[in-house]
Amino acid sequence: MAFQVARRKTRTCTVGNRPVGGDHLVAVQTMTKTKTHDVEGTLKQIRGAQEKGVDIVRVACPDEKSANALPAIIAGSRVPIIADIHFAPGLALKALEAGIQCVRINPGNIKLELVRKIVDLAKDKGAAIRIGVNSGSIMPRKGLEVKNDMEHEMADLMVDTAINWCETFDKWGFHNFKVSLKSSDVLTTVYTNRRFAKETDVPIHLGVTEAGMLQASTVKSSIGLGTLLGEGIGDTIRVSITGDPLDEVDVGYEILSALRLRKKNVEIVACPSCGRDEVDGGVETLARQVQERLKDYTGNIVVSVLGCIVNGPGEAAEADLGIAGAKDAGYLFKGETILRRVPNEKLVDEMMIELYKLEKERAAAGETVASKI
Ligand code: SF4
CATH class of the missing domain: 3.30.413.10 (Sulfite Reductase Hemoprotein, domain 1)
Known part of the structure; x- marks a missing residue:
């Protein structure tokens, strides 16, 4: 029998028409690099990525102008869209009202009652939430002196934070979510996702953040994502490249096809x-x-x-x-x-x-x- 990766068993998170996790093929994502309020330019990038076989596209939603552009972007895209929100619960609510299929939030930088509001609206609208925990947004405990200890402490804090949010969302009766634990460090990415995978059944979005330009990112992502995917961990991926989003899709497919998780056409x-x-x-x-x-x-x-x-x-x-x-x-x-x-x-x-x-x-x-x- 051919060698095959045994995927980790997870629950399913549904992003528009694309289920993530469970028995579903690992999804390939990219993120547009345009100003989101430039609807034409953003849709052009989305359609280019569609041609390449992208499954889900994330767009930045940093301001009202971007949020206002979402209905046209959603209508013009064949693939589900994720609105990427930082520190702005109002924009997450607006994106959900606009019919966005998923919002990516870091609940840790939003007031708890507003996180609840976002969760309740996502539930009403049938949307998904990606809980994004980044190493950069985690504060180290005071008094840690040895750098290596601090790295471990930070990594564990990331995982604990993510698990905590998963439990809170579940307690609120909302289960349509996935988690990303991102770091620009490959070893931290591997450690945090391994631990999270072991302790939960929540679908995981994998990525090495700020991975650099094409060559550096391809290497970092192949090592970081490849290690985890080879162990069956990861339900959706994005290769972050300082450059063309179409390359992100191509490299994503290369990684998955090397592990026989997806076939390039x-x-x-x-x-x-x-x-x-x-x-x-x-x-x-x-x-x-x-x-x-x-x-x-x-x-x-x-x-x-x-x-x-x-x-x-x-x-x-x-x-x-x-x-x-x-x-x-x-x-x-x-x-x-x-x-x-x-x-x-x-x-x-x-x-x-x-x-x-x-x-x-x-x-x-x-x-x-x-x-x-
Ligand atoms: S097939 Fe092998 S031997 Fe022939 S040119 Fe390519 S690398 Fe060299």
């Missing part, structure tokens, strides 16, 4: 190249061409791109189609079978011809086919 299995690479311009060029040609493809495909045929097509036996460079003419193969040799400059065109054929075979077999190639 297009997976390119490319070799790293070496001195045997026979592709004109190198295998990276070829892999980029394949990626570009498949960017609008909506079906499911795994394509292997190899610099040479040294290990034979068996190297990429799990791919649906494959191409491998060779002197003058490369190889085109389907599964483990070599179909033909093709001049290097025509490899990608010929691969697309085989993709059309594959789609026809899938249609004849009654399988789901791509709506766009």
Whole structure:
């Protein structure tokens, strides 16, 4: 049997039309980087993320202008929206009145009676709440001198705080919530989420906050989120990148697909190249061409791109189609079978011809086919 991550058992939290936790696939989230009151710009980013397969999008809601834009954003989005609120209970109430599917609040920075008001309104509206506890918002106890102790104390305080809020929400008869325990430190993220996962059945949103630019964030998130997801912990994720939100979705899918928790619709299995690479311009060029040609493809495909045929097509036996460079003419193969040799400059065109054929075979077999190639 194939290796598979055993997911932690949780209750389900429903964000609009997207259940989170339980047996549901780990959701991929991103956050828009536009001013939320710029409805057109925000919807453009949301739709771009939708094309990439995002499940839920969070938008900042720092002021009245942003809250006023929410009805148009909700109406224009196919995926559920989370309004991100800090210190402003009035905006959380306004977002819920506007029909937002979820509000993200840190209840610790809102007066208790107003937290109750938000919870009651979320319950009336059928909305979800994400309880967000960040290391930055937790105050260390006085008198702690050793830095390492302080780290542990802070981390435990984060978990205790989150558990406390979960118990309060449950006591108030509201159960449609999930929790995030975020830190910019990978080890703190792993520790707090592990402990929280062990002590509750509440769905968890995972993220390493302020993870940096694309490369740094990809590494930090892959280690932090990957460690936890590999242990079955985490029901929804966001990779925070200082940059394009579409990259956040792509990297999120890469992490999940590496752990077989989600399947990307297009997976390119490319070799790293070496001195045997026979592709004109190198295998990276070829892999980029394949990626570009498949960017609008909506079906499911795994394509292997190899610099040479040294290990034979068996190297990429799990791919649906494959191409491998060779002197003058490369190889085109389907599964483990070599179909033909093709001049290097025509490899990608010929691969697309085989993709059309594959789609026809899938249609004849009654399988789901791509709506766009
Ligand atoms: S497939 Fe060929 S070119 Fe690519 S890494 Fe392996 S030996 Fe090198």
